[in-house]
Amino acid sequence: MMDEPTPAGSAGRSGRFQGPWELGPALALVAACLYLALVWVPNERTMGVVSRIFYVHVASAWSAFVAFAVTAVAGAVYLARRDWRWDLWAAASAEVGVVFTTAVLVTGPLWARPVWNVWWTWDPRLTTTLVLWFLYVGYLALRQAVEDEDRRARLAAVYGLVAFLDVPVVYQSTRWWRTIHPQVLGPGSGGVAPEMLLTLAVCAAAFLALYAVLWRLAVRVGALERRARQAQEELVA
Amino acid sequence: MGLRRREMAAGVLVFSLLVALTFAFAFDPARLDGRRLMPGALWVTVLFSGMLAVSRTMAAEQEHGTLAALLASPVGPEALFFGKMAGALAWVALVELVAAPVLAALLRVTVDRPALLAGVLALGSVGFVGAATLVAAVSLQARGGEVLMPVLLVPLAVPATLAAVEAMGAVLQGEGAGALGVWVRVLVAYDVLMVALPPALFRFLWEG
Numbered sequence: 001m002m003d004e005p006t007p008a009g010s011a012g013r014s015g016r017f018q019g020p021w022e023l024g025p026a027l028a029l030v031a032a033c034l035y036l037a038l039v040w041v042p043n044e045r046t047m048g049v050v051s052r053i054f055y056v057h058v059a060s061a062w063s064a065f066v067a068f069a070v071t072a073v074a075g076a077v078y079l080a081r082r083d084w085r086w087d088l089w090a091a092a093s094a095e096v097g098v099v100f101t102t103a104v105l106v107t108g109p110l111w112a113r114p115v116w117n118v119w120w121t122w123d124p125r126l127t128t129t130l131v132l133w134f135l136y137v138g139y140l141a142l143r144q145a146v147e148d149e150d151r152r153a154r155l156a157a158v159y160g161l162v163a164f165l166d167v168p169v170v171y172q173s174t175r176w177w178r179t180i181h182p183q184v185l186g187p188g189s190g191g192v193a194p195e196m197l198l199t200l201a202v203c204a205a206a207f208l209a210l211y212a213v214l215w216r217l218a219v220r221v222g223a224l225e226r227r228a229r230q231a232q233e234e235l236v237a
Numbered sequence: 238m239g240l241r242r243r244e245m246a247a248g249v250l251v252f253s254l255l256v257a258l259t260f261a262f263a264f265d266p267a268r269l270d271g272r273r274l275m276p277g278a279l280w281v282t283v284l285f286s287g288m289l290a291v292s293r294t295m296a297a298e299q300e301h302g303t304l305a306a307l308l309a310s311p312v313g314p315e316a317l318f319f320g321k322m323a324g325a326l327a328w329v330a331l332v333e334l335v336a337a338p339v340l341a342a343l344l345r346v347t348v349d350r351p352a353l354l355a356g357v358l359a360l361g362s363v364g365f366v367g368a369a370t371l372v373a374a375v376s377l378q379a380r381g382g383e384v385l386m387p388v389l390l391v392p393l394a395v396p397a398t399l400a401a402v403e404a405m406g407a408v409l410q411g412e413g414a415g416a417l418g419v420w421v422r423v424l425v426a427y428d429v430l431m432v433a434l435p436p437a438l439f440r441f442l443w444e445g
Contacts, residue, residue: 079441127395134392141388145379150444155375158438159389162371166393169430173396173423 026213029206033059036199044196053111055199059207060103061129067097067211068136072164075157087153088226090160091143092218094136096211101133124174131170135163149226245293246331253286253332254339261343271344276405278344280398282336283329283362284391287369290328292386294321295373304443314440322370322435329362346409354408357417360424361401367431368393374442396427 037055044051074090077083108126109119120126139160146152260278298304298321307317337358341348348354372390376382404420 131392131395134388138385138389138392141385142375142379145376145381145385147380151378154441154444155378158371158441159375161438162368162434163393165430165434166396169396169423169427172426173399 022216023213026206026209029202029209033199033203033206036202041195041199042193050111050114053107055203056207057104057107057111058200059203060100060107062204063207063211064097064100064104064132066208067093067100067215068132068164068167070215071097071136071139071160075160078153078157082150084149084153084226087157088219088222089215090157091140092215092222094139094160095218096214098133098136098140099214100207100211101129101136104129105133122174124171127174128167128171132167135166139163245290245328249286249290249293249328249332250335252289253282253336256282256285257336257340257343260340264344266344271341271346272409273406275340275344275346275409276402279333279337279340279358279405280361280402282340283333283358284365284394284398286332286336287325287329287362287365288387288390290332291325291366291369291373292377292383294324294328295370295377296383299377308443314443315436318370318436318439321374322366322432325370326362326366329366330359333358333362348409349411350408353417354405357401357404357408357421357424360421360428361397361404364424364427364431365394365397365401367428367435368397371431371435371438374439378442396423397431400424400427 033055037052041052041055043049044054070093071090074086074093078086078090108129112121113119139156142159143152143156146155257278260274260282264274264278266274298307308314312320333355337354340346369390372386372393376386376389379385400420400423404417404424407416407420
C-alpha cells in the first residue's frame with residue numbers, strides 16, 4: 001500500500017501509463033500460472049481435468065478478498081484524513097475486486113457442475129461470495145449515484161466499512177448449513193501434492209500481481225477523470 | 238406531523254397486507270404446508286414493508302428540512318440515529334403485529350408458541366432496522382435513492398434474513414432449544430453489529 005503511484009491528478013509523468021513494461025511481470029506470472037495449471041500439474045485423481053480450474057478459482061478468490069480489505073481500510077483512512085486519494089484507492093480496489101469476484105462466481109459453477117452435479121448450491125462459501133458480489137456492486141452503484149466528491153467519498157466509506165464487517169456474520173450465518181465445499185488447505189484436508197501446491201502458489205502470486213496492475217490502472221483512470229472534471233468546471237466558471 | 242403519520246400508517250400497513258395476500262395467492266395453503274411457508278412469507282413482508290417505512294420516514298425528514306435542524310441542534314448524531322431507529326422499529330413492530338396473525342390465518346397455521354415467535358421476530362427486526370436506518374440515511378443523499386436503498390440493504394440484511402427465517406421455522410415446527418439456539422446466536426451477533434456500528438458512523442454522513 002505504501003508505494004502507490006502518484007495519481008495523475010497531482011503529477012505528470014509518473015502518473016502516465018508506462019507501457020507493456022508495467023504489465024510485464026503480472027502477465028509473465030499469469031502465463032506461468034496458466035502453463036502450470038493447464039499443462040504441467042497432474043490431474044487430481046478423482047476429478048480429472050476439471051480439477052485444473054481450482055487454481056484460477058482459488059487465486060481469484062484470494063485477490064478479491066485482498067481487494068475488498070483494501071477498500072475497507074482505505075475508506076476508514078479517508079474518514080480519518082479526508083484526503084481524496086484514499087477514496088480513489090478504495091474505489092479502484094472495489095472495482096477490481098468485483099471483477100475477481102465475478103471470476104470466482106463463474107469458475108465455481110463450471111467446476112461444480114461435473115463434480116457436484118449441480119451448478120449451484122447454498123454452501124456457506126458460495127453464498128458468502130455471492131453476497132460479497134452484491135455488496136460491492138451496490139458500493140459501486142452508490143458511487144455512481146452521488147455527484148459531490150466529498151459526499152460520495154464519505155457515503156462510500158461508511159457503506160464499504162459496514163459491508164466489510166458484515167461479511168464474517170454472513171459467513172457464520174451460512175456455515176450452519178451443510179458444507180460441501182472442499183477444504184483443500186489446512187487441517188482436515190486430504191493433503192495436496194507438492195506440484196499442486198507450487199501451481200497454486202504461482203497462480204496466487206500471478207493473480208495478486210494482476211490485481212496490483214489493474215488497481216494501478218483503475219487509480220489512474222479515476223485520477224484522470226477527476227482532472228478532466230475539474231478542468232471542465234474551470235472552463236465553465 | 239400527525240397527518241404524515243396517519244398517511245404513513247395507512248400506506249405501510251395496507252402494503253404489508255397486500256404482500257401477505259400475495260403470498261396466500263401464490264402459495265395455495267390447501268396444498269402446501271403453511272408452517273413451512275409462514276417464516277419466509279412473514280419475513281419478506283417485514284422486509285418489504287420495513288424498507289418502505291424506513292425510507293419514507295427518512296425522506297420526510299429530508300423534504301421538510303427537519304434533518305438539518307436536528308443536526309444543528311445539540312443532540313449528537315448517535316442520539317439522532319437511535320431516535321430514527323426507534324421510530325422505524327415502531328413501524329416494523331406495527332407491521333409485524335398486523336401481518337403475522339393475518340398470514341397465520343391465510344396460510345392456516347396455528348402458532349403454538351406465539352411469545353417465542355414474537356421474540357425471534359423482535360431479535361431479527363432490531364438488526365435489520367439498524368442496518369435499514371443507516372442505509373436509508375446513505376441512499377437518501379444519492380440520486381434515485383429510493384431504488385438504491387433495497388440494492389444496498391438486502392445483501393447487508395442476509396444474516397438477519399437467514400437466521401430469522403430459520404429460527405421462526407424452528408419455532409413453528411416445534412423444534413427444541415438446540416436448533417433454535419444456533420440461529421438466535423446469529424441474530425444476536427448481527428444485532429450487536431448493526432446497533433453498535435451505525436451510530437458510530439452516522440456523523441460522517443452529514444458534514445461540510
